[in-house]
Amino acid sequence: MPDTSTCIEETFTVPHRLRVYFTRAVFSCENNLLAALIAKPEGANAAKVLMVCDANTVDCQSQFQAEVARYLNTQVGDVAFTYLALPGGEVVKNETHYLTQLYDAIESNQLCRHSYIIAVGGGALLDLVGYAAATAHRGIRLIRMPTTTLSQGDGGVGVKNSVNAYGKKNFIGSFAVPHAVINDYAFLDALPERQMRDGYIEALKVGLIRDRDFVEWIEAHADALVLRDPSAVERLIERSAQHHVNHIVQGGDPFEVGSSRPLDFGHWVAHKLEQMSAFHISHGEAVACGIALDTLYSAKSGTLPLADAERILKVIQQLGFSIYYPELAATDSQGRLIVMQGLYEFREHLGGQLTICLLKAIGLGYDAHEINAEWIQECIESLHRYSATSKQTVSR
Ligand SMILES: NC(=O)c1ccc[n+]([C@@H]2O[C@H](COP(=O)([O-])OP(=O)(O)OC[C@H]3O[C@@H](n4cnc5c(N)ncnc54)[C@H](O)[C@@H]3O)[C@@H](O)[C@H]2O)c1
Ligand SMILES: [Zn+2]
Missing domain, CATH: 3.40.50.1970 (Rossmann fold)
Structure with a gap:
């Protein structure tokens, strides 16, 4: 016919x-x-x-x-x-x-x-x-x-x-x-101290993928932010908000039709951690840990200089966040990392090709389409050691 x-x-x-x-x-x-x-x-x-x-x-x-x-x-x-x-x-x-x-x-x-x-x-x-x-x-x-x-x-x-x-x-x-x-x-x-901190990490996140100057400003003002200095807090919020508005208005995909979610750096881990902890780990705390893991992973995969990765871990800690939670290392009955399910759920939510934002440099994110589970495991172990000593270096 x-x-x-x-x-x-x-x-x-x-x-x-x-x-x-x-x-x-x-x-x-x-x-x-x-x-x-x-x-x-x-x-x-x-x-x-x-x-x-x-x-x-x-x-x-x-x-x-x-x-x-x-x-x-x-x-x-x-x-x-x-x-x-x-x-x-x-x-x-x-x-x-x-x-x-x-x-x-x-x-x-x-x-x-x-x-x-x-x-x-x-x-x-x-x-x-x-x-x-x-x-x-x-x-x-x-x-x-x-x-x-x-x-x-x-x-x-x-x-x-x-x-x-x-x-x-x-x-x-x-x-x-x-x-x-x-x-x-x-x-x-x-706002209680814990919730106050949570916004700082999302600001750091957007700086890490878009704006090196902003990261350096946060690094220099970490103490003022922890002490809730109003001018530092207000400046951080305004610049972070500006980045988010720019992304929506100028990023070309305001309603996220594509497979990429660049502002969700560190979030595939974060969403899973929040869920695994029955939301006892707050969104910001989970994002801090997710950023730490994806930063180490960026170093492990050779795109981000190791010294930059360690500098980022330090800023996260200066802002008062943990870079490791035991939930990260939890495994299912077959010994697989439960947190890895976050990767599949992240892709399912968006559809299309797996797209995870990683770092090429401080202030420069890029889209990766494959994540190596063994490397993630190694990065989680490194993160654990790093958080215990805060001096741990990452092996390539
Ligand atoms: N729509 C989006 O694009 C988007 C982006 C990022 C995060 N989120 C969502 O936002 C939520 C996290 O938001 P949040 O970090 O603002 O925390 P929240 O809304 O979970 O609030 C945290 C706690 O602080 C309390 N609180 C709020 N304002 C307060 C104030 N001024 N003084 C005292 N207590 C106050 C709340 O009642 C709550 O107990 C998550 O559900 C996350 O998924 C949405
Ligand atoms: Zn978030």
């Missing part, structure tokens, strides 16, 4: 705008930033705003809720405002009833595509709320207010959202450009 198929094919382009603001005290009545981003829809009595807040980010929820309501009433005017507090951390991405709770709030408050959802919290809460906002009514305007160093400089300024499923991180999710991102540094004042 002759082929009678026909096809209509047109190409179209949809412009997107990614806005990331930096401020302090966003809800103080002198600060007009947020108000300028909220408009009452034509013909409606009021703008609808649902705020979802990570319960750990503010000391007193009822006081905070009242402060936001006051701000919206005075700065925006007619606003129908609803407030919902949810737990922070990975639990909100793991347990499906939080997603249901959000859809319920969106439905019962009759939010529409002209409404606003403001998500205030760490990266986990932003991922969850972002997913609900992207999917309810096929998309409600989302204003993200990241409250951790990690989310202010990294995940919170991007276009991804997700929840976990089947024991796998970010199994369900979508790409959606937020209406705006507001980084309010005042939220960081209450």
